[in-house]
Amino acid sequence: MLVEIVKRADGAGVLRCVRDDGSVTWQKQKDRHAAFFSLHDLTHFAVETVLKGRGFFGLIAEGWDIEDTTGKGARGPLPPEAGLVESVVGLFDGERAAGVPWTLEQFHEFGGPGASNLTLEQIEAIRHCRSELFQKWFAVPAGETLRLQFPL
Numbered sequence: 001m002l003v004e005i006v007k008r009a010d011g012a013g014v015l016r017c018v019r020d021d022g023s024v025t026w027q028k029q030k031d032r033h034a035a036f037f038s039l040h041d042l043t044h045f046a047v048e049t050v051l052k053g054r055g056f057f058g059l060i061a062e063g064w065d066i067e068d069t070t071g072k073g074a075r076g077p078l079p080p081e082a083g084l085v086e087s088v089v090g091l092f093d094g095e096r097a098a099g100v101p102w103t104l105e106q107f108h109e110f111g112g113p114g115a116s117n118l119t120l121e122q123i124e125a126i127r128h129c130r131s132e133l134f135q136k137w138f139a140v141p142a143g144e145t146l147r148l149q150f151p152l
Contacts, residue, residue, distance in 0.1 A: 013038035046130035055085025
């Protein structure tokens with residue numbers, strides 16, 4: 001699946017996913033936290049790529065529309081695995097907001113069931129992948145698009 005994020009002048013992104021069958025789902029964030037969502041989406045990409053988890057992008061690849069991934073759409077509640085992935089992504093968002101790397105113990109303590117089995121190797125691999133994705137995003141000029149191939 002092709003994942004595209006168009007960078008707006010305010011630093012926020014417009015997310016567009018093109019599935020292998022050619023169908024498309026997209027979303028534009030408009031509130032004051034809009035710039036956060038591009039980094040959150042890239043964190044999802046890193047977590048799901050490293051852990052091979054069935055989270056946000058996995059559901060999109062299966063045919064879910066972005067609106068359905070709230071758990072309140074036509075498809076109903078999220079599968080349990082997607083909730084676990086979301087909790088791991090939330091941990092990495094929290095770590096980024098804190099500005100310091102967390103220990104393995106902190107991931108396990110704060111992460112609940114979604115993070116209790118994470119290894120230090122997995123955490124480091126996610127950090128590395130996310131760092132590369134962030135560097136690519138920060139290098140994208142306003143009005144241009146970051147294109148990524150999500151591994152199914």
